[in-house]
Amino acid sequence: MNINLEYLNISEYKNLYRNLSVAELTEFAVRRGEAVLSDKGALVVNTGKYTGRSPKDRFIVKQKSIEDKINWGDVNLSIDEEVFDKLYYKVVEYLKEKDIFMFDGFVGAMKEYTLPIRVVCEYASQAMFANQLFIRPSIADLINFVPEFNVIAVPGFKANGAEDGINSEAFILVNFDKKVILIGGTQYSGEIKKAIFSIMNFLLPQRSVMPMHCSANIGKDSKTTVFFGLSGTGKTTLSADPERRLIGDDEHGWSDNGVFNFEGGCYAKTIKLDREKEKEIYDAIKFGTILENVVLRNNRTPDYDSSMYTENTRAAYPLEYIDNIEKSGIGGNPNTIIFLTADAFGVMPPIAKLSKETAMYHFMSGYTSKVAGTERGIIEPKATFSACFGEPFMLMNPVVYAELLGKKIDKYKTEVYLVNTGWLSGGYGKGERIKLSYTRAMVKAALDGELTNAKFEEHPIFKILIPKECPGVPSGMLDPKNTWEDKEAYDVKALELAEKFNENFKKFKNVSDSIAKAGPRIKEIQYV
Template sequence: MLNNIGITSNSIYRNISVSDLVEHALKNNEGKLSETGALVVHTGKYTGRSPKDRFIVRQKSVEDKINWGEVNIPIEEEVFDKLYNKVLTHLNSNKLYLFDGFVGALKDYRISVRVISEFASQALFANQLFIRPNKEELKTFNADYTVIAAPSFKANGKEDGINSEAFIIINFDKKIILIGGTQYSGEIKKSMFSLMNYLLPNKGVFPMHCSANIGEDGDTAVFFGLSGTGKTTLSADPERKLIGDDEHGWCNSGVFNFEGGCYAKAIKLSKEKEKEIYNAIKFGTILENVVLDENKSPDYDDDSLTENTRAAYPLQYIENIEESGMGGHPKTIIFLTADAFGVLPPISKLTKEAAMYHFMSGYTSKLAGTERGITEPKATFSACFGEPFMLMNPSVYAELLGEKIEKCGSEVYLINTGWSGGGYGTGERIKLSYTRAMVKAALEGKLKNVDYKEDSIFKLLVPVECPNVPKEILNPRNTWESVEEYETKARELARKFNENFKKFNNVPEYIVNAGPVLNDLPEKQYAIAVDTL
């Protein structure tokens, strides 16, 4: 069955049940069960993605299409072949676990994927995160792409032509994704997302790093944002059906989920704040790097292993979901950012041009634990709110966004889930209850007819009122003790926006002009002269 890719192991378990996978994982000492029945796995030193170890094989078929650079790192085919052969030798002496399934709820655009791993827990992860085929689909299953995961195989870094013991390599010609040296299962998930981000634009489909849900009247909303900004939390709304929590496509018929499960952050998880996620952690769920207490109860506040603790579970574990994984054209688009400077408004409305600008900018703060080496929030720009997974030029995705907004009349809002009254360390994180109220107001159209004032620096349209949100926090200047300090920090962030945008080539002027503007007045005079909201 696997001879065509060089795998000859005589011990292969294909698409076995969830209970069998859990049993195998326990027998293999891959993890232990929590009191709720979830499989708790510790992934070793790799508790997040390792972006400097992700490579794409340089081939003629993709040479002119990939946005090569520090994010999409090229590697020669010879390097891939040597590592591939080493991994096969390693795997062929082990028992293997296979999962066959799909990525893409809409059959017109889905691809079939086979995940091969030496760990039962990773096969369980694939089973819970991707779309599971029925018995008839399994009979005729033929994989478009194959993911090979060998966590216990450690590369020799420079000697093997790569950077470390870990590697994630995409080979488009051979349709293989090779993963080794890391047990963090997010690499499996995000490799497939990267693949979709490359394949779909050529079909006129806009791939999105976003969550999506749908209201009772059929109104669809999408939430963009990097890990830790609140996509999963804010889209798991008891009043709306969840389409998916992370990856979607937007085609001519609407939005469709890429996945069949959720990969939610579990740090500081509580039943009071995130009931849907909390209740989804049961038998069949995988908890990554969550610490158990003496009673085998998960301690979600314990970050001794990482702040990037995760829960992987199928969508069916959420009570209120859209079973089809599909929705109509988004009525509301929400960009989520965790502003570590504390100067962006909690909510603002974006024109189409501003939406394209902020989409290409992808400003947020990397939160502790989502990548190796990040121990506290750090201001960053990640194009398309997911640059590590976007293989093509950001302008390709921005143009698709602009076309969809124009065609469907979607309203776009930028919501700051970060800090207010000061930056990280001095200000306070904006209350989740306020953020939920702002999202609710946007989704229900209650911000359409309110008055807006344009921020003098960021040119964002800030509402003067929002239901169930104190007026004084809508203008971030009001939350700082010193207006001058606010202006200094705001201008500092504005410069970062402008500097970052210089890396983009041939961007239409109407998009560039939608970004922040700086005044030439000295800092103190500027603070006095600005038209505060």
């Protein structure tokens, strides 16, 4: 079928390859020197200078149609249309006489909210990434395919930074009026995935659908659960439950018809990957999987312990490479929501129930903590906050997403729990990390409804409800203060974290009193 890209002003290219098979894309990528094969046949790509997202290089074109809807600031940077047009012209010229690899497919498993996308790539390996991560079309889908959004990815084109009106050689430019995402100067494929996620996060709330940076699964009782959590909190580990089918592990929407996966694949971290701990991910790394920045030994076996290129090593593979999945990518309206935090201060309860207001507060806060080894220079635990558990990808004011959450909690009587996968008994470096077996028992109790009618006591500082008992968990550890030998030290550390919560929350504007007052108490509590 003759595909015309003149609507994108792309012409005079050498060859255009549309929706090639995985085998064909693998052959192209290896032959062109973009990648090599591992011992299991995975495509191993080194992305060079950029081994992760480049947040300061992402810009949104400021246009009247969106100007009052975007949450402009340090996360959502703006550029003028003229800057976009000049770079776009340079990219189009760059693509002349080059082979182009193209993926046509979809984002969003629920048909009412599916977004047809076209990804135009300079590299075969990036077209393969799009093929494995997004929802793949049938032959019939391709006959009269019309994309609503287009991604153009040209890693080999380097911008001139300030001369081109941007910050560096790399750029991710989003133009809503032209429905184009322009990516250049970086080969890190996560930029493609997250740019599309950002688009969905902007479009769906305007249709009363809540976009979520979360994993989701469904039980044998057909009850759906979603897990929110930043890196290192256990989101992937806890959602991969042998007793429950995985809907998806990263990006979802919540409509009145239920939860649906945006993607058709997984983009899993592989650093320190161990088959005994994460069998599903380990076994998914085979022919058709793309490994990014993973070191290969001389015999082509991956060295998952090596961070020679980056700690952010990744594997991209289709969902069907995992056994226990919900093939439709759709679940019902969630019965339970789990917010995950790895609290290194040792003051948050292992599990707590949240009211609608405290749920909205903690959703907007998106708290976890970083510890030594997660980032250079971190010696002591550091509190980190990411609004909606995905601030870099949320283009609108966090209040918009929080209000959607609150409405859905009310409408579907969804229970919300905060689960701490971090430390007790004194915090990081002094206490102990909560055993995974206990965390699994707490999550299971929440999902099975065993905590619905439990007796709770409100935490005097954080205003969250701590259960008196939880099946499979020692009752003495449920109140974190009980695990500290020095109770006054607990109070001091809890106050310290509470102040960080309150300081972070000051940045939010136009927040209702009921949400703002759901934050931690400080003045009302007397500390010795």
